[in-house]
Amino acid sequence: MTQTASDTAPAGAPSGTPLLQLEGIRKRFGAVEVLRGVDLTLRSGQVTALVGDNGAGKSTLIKAVAGIYTIDDGRMLWEGRHVTVHNPKDAAALGIEVVYQDLALADNLDVVQNMFLGRERRRGLLLDEDSMEKSAGETLASLQVTTVRSVRQPVASLSGGQRQSVAVAKAVMWNSKLVILDEPTAALGVSQTRQVLDLVKRLGERGLAVLIVSHNLNDVFEVADRIAVLRLGEMVADVARGDVDSQSVVELMTTGRSDRLTADGPAPTSSAASREDA
Ligand SMILES: Nc1ncnc2c1ncn2[C@@H]1O[C@H](COP(=O)(O)OP(=O)(O)O)[C@@H](O)[C@H]1O
Numbered sequence: 001m002t003q004t005a006s007d008t009a010p011a012g013a014p015s016g017t018p019l020l021q022l023e024g025i026r027k028r029f030g031a032v033e034v035l036r037g038v039d040l041t042l043r044s045g046q047v048t049a050l051v052g053d054n055g056a057g058k059s060t061l062i063k064a065v066a067g068i069y070t071i072d073d074g075r076m077l078w079e080g081r082h083v084t085v086h087n088p089k090d091a092a093a094l095g096i097e098v099v100y101q102d103l104a105l106a107d108n109l110d111v112v113q114n115m116f117l118g119r120e121r122r123r124g125l126l127l128d129e130d131s132m133e134k135s136a137g138e139t140l141a142s143l144q145v146t147t148v149r150s151v152r153q154p155v156a157s158l159s160g161g162q163r164q165s166v167a168v169a170k171a172v173m174w175n176s177k178l179v180i181l182d183e184p185t186a187a188l189g190v191s192q193t194r195q196v197l198d199l200v201k202r203l204g205e206r207g208l209a210v211l212i213v214s215h216n217l218n219d220v221f222e223v224a225d226r227i228a229v230l231r232l233g234e235m236v237a238d239v240a241r242g243d244v245d246s247q248s249v250v251e252l253m254t255t256g257r258s259d260r261l262t263a264d265g266p267a268p269t270s271s272a273a274s275r276e277d278a
């Protein structure tokens with residue numbers, strides 16, 4: 001990871017500085033440009049929902065931030081400093097944790113083992129099981145995840161909602177600053193979705209930045225402080241939840257514009273909106 005500005009930047013970012021700023025992110029797969037100059041600003045304590053039709057580039061954008069894909073162009077600023085994330089380890093070192101829909105956890109391991117996977121605590125030559133078990137339990141309790149009966153049960157025995165909760169708790173336990181969730185409720189029933197959405201809200205209240213991809217606009221309007229709309233690889237809006245309704249979000253997703261937004265609502269801060277006006 002290179003932090004080109006880190007030598008000159010002051011220690012501890014000023015409070016007004018966004019946690020993460022993406023500027024002009026481009027990514028192509030062969031001849032297809034999947035991300036076409038995407039800007040996005042994420043702040044600590046805010047939940048941002050990333051919405052867009054299938055194929056809009058949401059997962060690609062997340063994977064770029066997570067260091068799974070290398071971007072072709074654009075800049076990433078983390079706490080105001082220019083960073084280059086080459087791989088998931090770089091992302092984790094910054095404090096970025098991604099919860100994927102399916103790959104989040106290892107089925108055959110228990111909750112504690114999953115939460116400490118690859119970062120086990122040791123005491124001499126042995127694993128410090130007591131201490132890990134205690135921390136895992138405390139983290140789950142602090143997030144009010146109460147439905148997981150035992151932290152020693154294998155993850156395979158958990159419901160989908162519980163699995164997502166454990167994956168999120170893992171991110172919290174490792175002091176992540178940004179938690180990204182890609183369609184966390186897609187496979188969940190009503191009450192499990194409830195659990196995960198409550199948890200997402202709590203992460204924001206704890207001061208973490210959250211980026212959540214969701215198809216469900218009801219969910220989006222319930223948890224998000226901001227809504228970012230990606231369409232065909234371009235960010236067509238990045239607005240406060242209160243400035244849009246679900247119909248205008250659908251319009252933005254499908255056509256890239258919403259007259260309701262520009263006519264009635266406050267002007268969006270979106271770069272795409274200003275590009276359109278230019
Ligand atoms: N690894 C890849 N190789 C080639 N094309 C890809 C790859 N990943 C995604 N794409 C293409 O990029 C576009 C955006 O995909 P994706 O980011 O998964 O969209 P979303 O998550 O918004 O549904 C799609 O057209 C998809 O087919």
Ligand SMILES: [Mg+2]
Nearest residue numbers: 058059060182
């Ligand atoms: Mg996707």
